[in-house]
Amino acid sequence: MTRIDDVARLAGVSTATVSRALRGLPTVSAATRRRVQAAAEQLQYAVSPSASRLAGGKTGTVAVVVPRITRWFFATVVEAVEDHLHENGYDLLLYNLGGREQTRRRVLRTANLHKRVDAIILVATPLRPADATALTKLDLPGVTISSGSGVPGWPSVRIDDVAAGRTATRHLVDLGHTRIAHISGDPDDELAFTTHLDRRRGYQEALRAAGIRPDPSLDVESQFTVDGGTRATAELLARGEPPTAIFAACDEMAMGAMTALRDAGLRVPQDVSVIGVDDHDLAGALGLSTIAQPAAEQGLLAARILLDPLGVRAAEPYAGSAPAPGGGDASDDTPARPVILPTRLVVRESTAPPRAH
Amino acid sequence: MTRIDDVARLAGVSTATVSRALRGLPTVSAATRRRVQAAAEQLQYAVSPSASRLAGGKTGTVAVVVPRITRWFFATVVEAVEDHLHENGYDLLLYNLGGREQTRRRVLRTANLHKRVDAIILVATPLRPADATALTKLDLPGVTISSGSGVPGWPSVRIDDVAAGRTATRHLVDLGHTRIAHISGDPDDELAFTTHLDRRRGYQEALRAAGIRPDPSLDVESQFTVDGGTRATAELLARGEPPTAIFAACDEMAMGAMTALRDAGLRVPQDVSVIGVDDHDLAGALGLSTIAQPAAEQGLLAARILLDPLGVRAAEPYAGSAPAPGGGDASDDTPARPVILPTRLVVRESTAPPRAH
């Protein structure tokens, strides 16, 4: 492969000048830059990332950590992040935790990330205090999306999960429901993952505001998946008199609930109303009422927060390394105020007044 | 950060020995290795990937290219690939084409991939002849999943799309349908992407085998998405007398079709039967009949094909660089015979005999 020396020779300049010219540094005359670019093009030169990273100390790479890339919310976030990163010349290293503690530890605890990436985006990743400390010690800029406690000094992007739970539940209350069940997050999850706790809190608040006492027998825990929703609903039905409405902590669980209800011979919404959170791609197809959250926007915003502070420019054909991203001041121990994006109640066919009405 | 010299000094050996010991090379005495490992642990040493890559010529990274990470099939494939790669100490660089020709070109045509990764997994990525040539010139091992023409010398993993189309359509024929519509791939896609062409071919073959002449007015093209399915079905219905059954080229389109039918006041399956391909996570929730294809298996198999030939060992705590992957003999111009994984008809509630019966 052609190296920087080849380009330098052809252009009649030093390798230092080639390096500067191709990276768009201002200290190169227009004429020289053109000559260098022409030479590079002619030789089909592409900078060696390894060499560039070693010499420059920047990796031009961002790590994105998600719990499960197969879930709608995470795939949508990753797509938006990927777009913005590549648009700006950064590579994306994907880490999918897949629910395994071992993987979580490997990603969060090792010094791997330190020398491998310039920045980190953590999506809905549960963190133990020790994890947060380790991440802070990496001294890398980072952003969390939809993460519970967050990392000290890292900006965070999220929605108001308490409000989401409240709005969903109030919608059911407003329709006249009083026996409102809730299916929610993983009981095995001993980590500080607050999403489902917050949504449940909103549920309970809305019930109490309506003068309804939360009934523990109507509150079932399961996984944040279609199957989880199915199982939780089956358990709910096994407990006795069914509720007239179910608030599921995410759309996938809501969809699972719809299946379980149908399998039990109950109709949605005539017998049981169902509402979720997300506005999943398929919510429309299923007629699922939901609290819509802007997933792509959260991803884009996180990527922007990371890249913009240092004045990242658009990727150039021969850009060797992108400027280091900033955005998180790791030395600042006060958690930055999270950016809260708005949610929106979307009423479809899965919610209706209870039959008694 | 601690460097290799620090470890060498503490262990009382040369940096060369540290390098060998931590990478598990056999030419190190057990006693020395233990000493080095202890020193590395004590200093919390982690190898610098950039330096290791530059010196060793291996990146320990695999590029995974998908059309849209938000689609069920691709997310599922990526999850399986990610797991196997990280399990073996490789990093995963994600490229999401997102349907933009510009992105496709950037990923496929530049020399970027060349110096950035050791191997490539291309998932359902349409290739022009020039693209395939460029990829071959990279002289990197690669595997394609579900890709049309493939890359000369690269192994490929896929299902038999013609058979999938045939089985789906025959299921409808067996139920007694004769007015069977098909909704399928992107009309704007001028590339050699064969998935939807093959599924359509299977559809037409099954019709002819049943003595039914394929009716062009029952064959609508759209995108491989929920929205695409909705639009295609709306167009189909606008053309006049509705079909009694629809074979959608993927489950997402099938789900979109179900929405469009419902919006038009038609019931599934009483008025119109619907069948797709995939066995999407939500197919069960929607009661969608489908041709199930093993997505995770295809991803895992592709990753294995890439990594196994060189006897990849499990990742070690301090493994600096993984062995170079092999599997594709880029100098071999005869396309390897594709590995074909089996599909399976899954009958749920969305298909039934036509009403006239």
Next chain:
DNA sequence: CTGAAAGCGCTTACAG
């Protein structure tokens, strides 16, 4: 089994 030394291909002060 181990070490000294060269080299991987860039970027970055430093000097001009």
Next chain:
DNA sequence: CTGAAAGCGCTTACAG
């Protein structure tokens, strides 16, 4: 605005 030279932190023949 440009160049000579050092240096980034490893790995790999080569020699022993």
